[in-house]
Amino acid sequence: MRALTQSDFQALRKDAQVLEADAFGDKVLRLSDGNFMKLFRRKRLISSAALFPYARRFARNALALKRRGIACPEILETYRVADIARDVVHYQPLPGQTLRQLIKEPAHFDDKHLIYRFGHFVAHLHNEGIYFRSLHLGNVVMTPDNELGLIDIADMRVYRRPLRKTVRLRxxxxxxxxxxxARWVLDPAFSEGYLSNQQVCNDMELRTVLNGH
Structure with a gap:
């Protein structure tokens, strides 16, 4: 992680558009060149984020996803800006639209083929040992190449083996x-897509959750 002075940080973010912020300040910036910066605040003096900053986790997770052939943002650099107590990840965004954006269009609101693909994609993540706590339609992107990928990937754990049934259920x-x-996950097309993957633990408890019973 590269140390960055506040003046260098301000120069890097010049003319940036603030996409997300909270009471503590900016969280996501779109830079003038179209790339993004995501800022992480350490909430406690002593925490795991001090030893393994979220910006570094984001970059590590991107590398793990790419090794598994899963589309995600392209990491450019990670920074520590001590003057403002922020860790920063600088990246090229994954092009495309999130599934949440797509389903606002009438053509995709109840698209059984897309729901099936989403189910198959989630199964692929689980089979690859990827537990993404923030997995939702707003963090899954349909790229211009018609493949599904992930964004906002700091909150993720990657295991060496496929996820256990209990972790999948969680x-x-x-x-x-x-x-x-929930409407998509409980749609029969999602369970068909998910369970079509031969590596899936195809037992009654998984089927029960997927079918909403």
Missing amino acids: NFKHMLRYKDD
Whole structure:
């Protein structure tokens, strides 16, 4: 992680558009060249983020996804800006539209083929040992090449083996908290796509959760 002075940071973010912010300041910036910067604030003096900053986790997760052939942002650099107590990841965004954006269009609102593909994609993540706590329609992108990929990937764990059934179920339960996601996850096309993957643990408990019973 590269140390960056506040003046260098300000020069890098000159003319940037603030895409996301909270009471503590800016969180996501679109730079004048079209690339992005995501800023992470350490919430506690002593925390795991001090030893392994979220910006570095974001970059590590991007590398893990790319090794598995899963589309994601292209990391340019990670920074520590001590003067403003922020860790920063600088990246090229993954082009395309999120599934949440797509389903606002009538043609995609109830697109069974896309729901099936989403289910198959989630199964692929689980088979690759990827547990993405923030997995929802707003973090899955359909790229111009018609493939599904992930964004906002700091909150992720990558295991060496396919996810256990209990971890898969936990991931589904997180997704069911969102209204649109729940409608898709409980659609039979999603379970068909998910269970079509031969590596999936195809047991009754998984089927029960996927079918909303």
